[in-house]
Amino acid sequence: MKKVILGALCLICTSTLLISCNNNSDIANVTITKVKMSNSISDNTYTANVESGDKISIIPSAAGKIQTINVDVGQSVKKGDTLFTIDNTELTYKVNQAQANYDAANIAYDKTAGGSAKQAQNDAATALEKAKNELKDAQNQYQNNTAIASAQTAYNDAKANYDRTNTLYQAAAATKVDLDTAKSKLDTASAALDIAKATAETRLNNAKTSFAAASQNASITSSVLNPDNIAAAKAQVDSAKAALDIANHQLENATVTAPIDGKISAKNISVGELAPTQTPSLVLENEAALNVLIKVTETNINSIAVGMAAKISVPSTGISYDGAITTISPSADQKTGMFDVKINITNPDDKIKIGMVTNISLVDSKSDNSLLVPNESVINEDGSSYIYVINGDKLTKRAVTLGQAKNQYIEVKDGVSADDQVVVEGSSNMKDNGKFNIVKSN
Structure with missing residues (x-):
């Protein structure tokens, strides 16, 4: 009797175990996540x-020394405000010279067109003689220019001082500071000599230009009065006017103004330095x-x-x-x-x-908060797309209509709602209306 009871108990336990195992095999282990709403085109930030x-590098077109600087880094300016100025002494001289040439060309044209050729010839000859004398004076001044001589003497002294200091430095009798100071003075003297020579050469060249213009004017007025001569005189007026316009434009460029409203973000100039013509003097940025x-x-x-x-x-x-x-x-x-x-x-x-x-x-301003699910949640079967959705204590397999792919996500146009939780990863025994066990929730 005991053996019969024991056998029956074993049979019951075995059956229970088999039923339990069969029930567990029907439960799918799943990782789930909630449907995402977003109109961002990607998850990337x-x-x-x-x-x-609007970032503008201010590079002056006029050459010369910086005379004044009206701005500093961080300062706001308005369009048209003066940023800095360049010494316009030589530019003013060029404008005056160009104006004189233009006036002379007009006089020559009036005399040619008016028929008083003889008077025009006499005036042109007088002007030529005057220009010749002025050129001679300019040449003499260039040869005996006290500014150049003074600058040359200063340079020679600075050069001798540098050579002497360098010799002492090589013999360890002078410091590096002494040598650098001597070199700085030599560089300054060299720059001053170059400027003195350039100034003298400019004046000499202007005198040569005036002489050439006077010579040309004399040549024109000495020829026979005819329509061709009148046309040539008119061309001379036009040429002189163009030269005057250029000179005036260069003079205007000596005053550098802000092309836009903005703030100064970089400043690379100082008063007394030569204005750079290749690199920006200032950088202006539009904060608006x-x-x-x-x-x-x-x-x-x-x-x-x-x-x-x-x-x-x-x-x-x-x-x-x-x-x-x-x-x-x-x-x-x-x-x-x-x-x-x-x-x-x-x-x-x-x-x-x-x-x-x-x-x-x-x-993506064209879409209103799209519904997105992870790419891994979509199952493709027989040309259709499906997603497993948590529905109470069961899984529901839903057919979905997909939209645009957005990195790790894909848009779902139909088939899920914003409150749904979908299966991202599940075991192979998932099925519609099947049971599940959540192992992870993202």
Whole structure:
């Protein structure tokens, strides 16, 4: 009897164990996540510094010494404000000379066109003689120029002092500071000598120009009065007028003004220095037009377009701004493989500054908070797409209509709602209306 009871108990336990095992095999272990709502075109957040959308390097077209500087770094200016001036002594002289040449050309034209050729010849001869004497005086002054002589003497003294100091330095009888001081004085004397020579040469060249103009005028007035001569005299007036316009323009350029409203971000000049003609004297940046430049991978570049909206946040201030894509580079950088995308900040205020660090997310303004699910949650069967959704204590297999892929996510146009929880990863025994066990929730 005991053996019969024991056998029956063993049979019951075995059956229970088999039933339990069969029940467990029907339960799918799953990882789930909630449907995501977003109108961002990607999950990427870009980091970039604020830049000026209008950055201008100020390089003067007039040559000469800096006479005055009216601005400093960080100062705001208005369009037309004077930034700095260049010594215009020589430029003023050139304007006066060009004006004299223009007046002379007009006189010559009037005499030629009026028929008083003889008087014009006499006047031209007088002017030529005067120009000849002025040229001779200029040549004599150039040969006996006291400014050059003084500058040459100063240079010779500085050169001798430098050579002497260098010899002492080589013999350890002078310090490096002594040598550098001597070299600085030599450089200053050399620059002063160059300027003195240039000034004298300019005056001599102007006298030569005046003499050449007077010679040409005399040649014209001595010829027979005819329409061709009148036309030639008119051409001389036009040429002199053009030269006068150029001289006036150069004089105007000695006063450097701001081309736009903005703020000075760099200053590379000092009073008394020669104005650089190759590098910027100042850098002016427009604070009203601000940009950020982001680097976009080839994976994402085709998901964006000019005009697309962006959100720009400044961590240091906690303020966010609107933006819009203005340009997209047509080719990737050869070194990084990234595409440059420029975004204009459309509503800047006085709290956002050039150089600030920002975080940028791109927004698809054409879509209203799309429903997104991870790519791994989509099951493709027989040309259709399905997603397993948590429905109470069961799994529901739903057919879905997919939209645009967005990095690790894909848009679902139909088949799920914003409150749904979907299976991202599950065991092979998942089935419609099947049981499940959540092993992880993202």
